[in-house]
Amino acid sequence: MERPVSPDAALLARALRDPASLEPLDADGWTALIAMARAEQLIGTLAQRLAGAAMPPAVARILEDARASAADQRRAALWEAEAARRALVGVEAPIVLLKGTAYVAAGLAAGEGRSIGDLDILVPRESLDAVERALLSSGWEWVKPDPYDDAYYRRWMHELPPLIHRERDRMIDVHHTILPLTARITPDPEAMIADSIVLENGLRVLSPEDMICHAAAHLFADGDLAGGMRNLWDIDRLCREFGGRDEDFCLSVYERAHRHGLLTVVRRAFRLARQLYGTPVRAYRSPIRVPLDDRLSDRLYRRRLFARNGWGRPTRRGTRFAFYLRSHWLRMPPAMLARHLWTKWRKGYRPV
Amino acid sequence: MAERLYRAAAADALRIVPLDDFTVIFHRPSGLTHLVTAPAPEILALLSEDVLTRNALLACLGAQFDLGDASAEALDARLGELVATGLVETA
Amino acid sequence: MRHIFQVRIGPAGFRVGSDWRAPIAELERLYAGYPAPENGVPDFTVRLFAARPWRRWLRPAVTLGGDFVLPDAAPLPLSQGLLAAEMAMNLQMALGQRRYLLLHASAVEREGRAVLMTGLSGAGKSTLAALLGARGWRLMGDEFALIDPATGMVHAFPRLVSLKNAAIGVVGDAVPQARFGPLLAGTPKGDIRHLVPDPQAVARMDEPAQPALLLFPRFGFAIAQRDLGPSEIFVRLTQASTNYVALGERGFDAMTRVVRDVPARAIDYPNAEAAIQQVEALWNAL
Structure with missing residues (x-):
């Protein structure tokens, strides 16, 4: 007897990639798709993509709610950026918005329908103290007074310990580089800040090439692929938008990635984005040789990225754990990794 | 140093609904609701018409709303709160 | 999930999945007069599951999950599985409802x-x-x-x-x-x-x-x-x-x-x- 194959999040990737080609879904198919999209924080994006497509009224209502919710998140994210701008008026330093907030502030397609949580900003390392003081005097407070975490952040991470605004209850992460200082790859944050683009209100966003580098670095070097589908969707949208203006955009990205030590990471991200979403990325033979042929190991990454069932539940525990370990390996030298994991485990943290 | 100037958030950014002694204000850009009492609605009314310094504002409050007994320190505190919420901006 | 129950309460459709039969059986009995979610597509998914596999049998503890969750919701004993389902459904409404x-x-x-x-x-x-x-x-x-x-x-x-x-x-x-x-x-x-x-x-x-x-x-x-x-x-x-x-x-x-x-x-x-x-x-x- 043949058991029905339970869907994994490849269904979500197909729906995002080409809504028109989506196989007709029955009620259970729609239900699974919605649960996965919520779990991957892609429900607003899905709603945007499926606008106008044929669907049962119940689904249309759910997606309409998701669109409204994404619009509210967009508005809140822009206000959070504005509040930070006002708080940091006296700090003589460039303030670079990162991730979702940057996409909506710059009016990019990657921001459409995107869920946005914390505000992430990048500032020069020498301005950290001034930024910290200015935020603390404008209503932000430390989230958790845990000495181990605090010491860990300050010593090794690429950001201040998270701050939360006491009235608005929103978090801000202040980065001074895009990867932890413990990571073996060390991108050049000064170049990123120097080449960032000024918006009308004086805040900045990364250059198009650096946006891709950052998204790719974040996906592989700074995490265990959690949220990977959304991250790759960002990369897809960015590549389509910037590639539409400049046919050699991919080449500029490779040159930039090479400078940051992120070329391998960017190539992996491009291959996976193409496999998931059909992203139009280009390989080059000259002036530099950058092949983009699919690799066998991409399958393992996809297995991890799609590890979610129709109930929105994480699946493939073994694959997830392997990527969890790997992410910590990438982030820290082995002796430190052992110490860190030991401290985390004693505090009751378990990977999903 | 030049004196600091204040103005209200743009009129279309605010929804102002007087309730009783309190007025409820929805601030569209932040999506947050603020419940305020005198002299905040009066301050907002004045600063929506003119960009004013604190001293000019104090004088207007006294002349137009009979709130002239408010001290400069108290007004500074109210202005600080209004600026923190985004209902008032420094120009 | 092994055991599944679907129901519509007012404008909100729910799908409840459970590692155990008992809570689902109770929901089926008590919600017998209710309709199914409109178009068969629920607004919210709820999961009642054993956080560790052995918790399905050994002092079974029901962990609450779903589209919207609170990070520190304590598990309930299986004898209170119905309460767990009700709490998890309420939680979807409290955290996820955007229409009303x-x-x-x-x-x-x-x-x-x-x-x-x-x-x-x-x-x-x-x-x-x-x-x-x-x-x-x-x-x-x-x-x-x-x-x-x-x-x-x-x-x-x-x-x-x-x-x-x-x-x-x-x-x-x-x-x-x-x-x-x-x-x-x-x-x-x-x-x-x-x-x-x-x-x-x-x-x-x-x-x-x-x-x-x-x-x-x-x-x-x-x-x-x-x-x-x-x-x-x-x-x-x-x-x-x-x-x-x-x-x-x-x-x-x-x-x-x-x-x-x-x-x-x-x-x-x-x-x-x-x-x-x-x-x-x-x-x-x-």
Whole structure:
């Protein structure tokens, strides 16, 4: 007897990639798709993509709610950026918005329908103290007074310990580089800040090439692929938008990635984005040789990225754990990794 | 140093609904609701018409709303709160 | 998931998946008169699962999951699986509902107009709604009243009525025992027993009503009544709403409309009979 194959999040990737080609879904198919999209924080994006497509009224209502919710998140994210701008008026330093907030502030397609949580900003390392003081005097407070975490952040991470605004209850992460200082790859944050683009209100966003580098670095070097589908969707949208203006955009990205030590990471991200979403990325033979042929190991990454069932539940525990370990390996030298994991485990943290 | 100037958030950014002694204000850009009492609605009314310094504002409050007994320190505190919420901006 | 139950309560469809049969069997029995989610597609998914595989059998503990979760929701013993399901469904509404302004209030209806009763836990809103439901009012819900920002109408959410401790006996005297679920003793909130709303509450759950009276009941005090100013009503209702901020300007519109249009009273009462009389008297005086 043949058991029905339970869907994994490849269904979500197909729906995002080409809504028109989506196989007709029955009620259970729609239900699974919605649960996965919520779990991957892609429900607003899905709603945007499926606008106008044929669907049962119940689904249309759910997606309409998701669109409204994404619009509210967009508005809140822009206000959070504005509040930070006002708080940091006296700090003589460039303030670079990162991730979702940057996409909506710059009016990019990657921001459409995107869920946005914390505000992430990048500032020069020498301005950290001034930024910290200015935020603390404008209503932000430390989230958790845990000495181990605090010491860990300050010593090794690429950001201040998270701050939360006491009235608005929103978090801000202040980065001074895009990867932890413990990571073996060390991108050049000064170049990123120097080449960032000024918006009308004086805040900045990364250059198009650096946006891709950052998204790719974040996906592989700074995490265990959690949220990977959304991250790759960002990369897809960015590549389509910037590639539409400049046919050699991919080449500029490779040159930039090479400078940051992120070329391998960017190539992996491009291959996976193409496999998931059909992203139009280009390989080059000259002036530099950058092949983009699919690799066998991409399958393992996809297995991890799609590890979610129709109930929105994480699946493939073994694959997830392997990527969890790997992410910590990438982030820290082995002796430190052992110490860190030991401290985390004693505090009751378990990977999903 | 030049004196600091204040103005209200743009009129279309605010929804102002007087309730009783309190007025409820929805601030569209932040999506947050603020419940305020005198002299905040009066301050907002004045600063929506003119960009004013604190001293000019104090004088207007006294002349137009009979709130002239408010001290400069108290007004500074109210202005600080209004600026923190985004209902008032420094120009 | 191994065991699955789907139901529609008012405008919200739910899918409940469980590692165990027992909670699903109880849901099937108590929600027997309810329809399935519209188009077969639920709004929310709830999961009841064993956080560690052996917890399915060894001192089985039900962990709550779903589309929307609180990070630190403590697991419940399997004997309280029904409560776990109800809590998880409420949580989806509290955290995920974006179509209606959600007020933590019970609601009953007569002639197309509704009384909303809100208050802290222990104020008696479930008890009063159940008792009024036994006296000819239509029960619209004992936990959440849903205000449509577009129309200002209140929509019903008649889930199982959750009665706690002494209220179990009080309501037990007024409605047939067959409509009660099992007694769940020793839960984090004391003894709990669920009551199935009467057939008309379910049959008419798609009929919205005009909010006509807003009550803030308080149990355990001598009979007293007091008016509330608009700003006090506004503050208390925003505190009683889990999605006011998330709804943005639509929430503001819906809330100011309720505060402006619906007469409100705080009522203190020493026992259920006294409360019912006050509600009826206020209603007749409208």
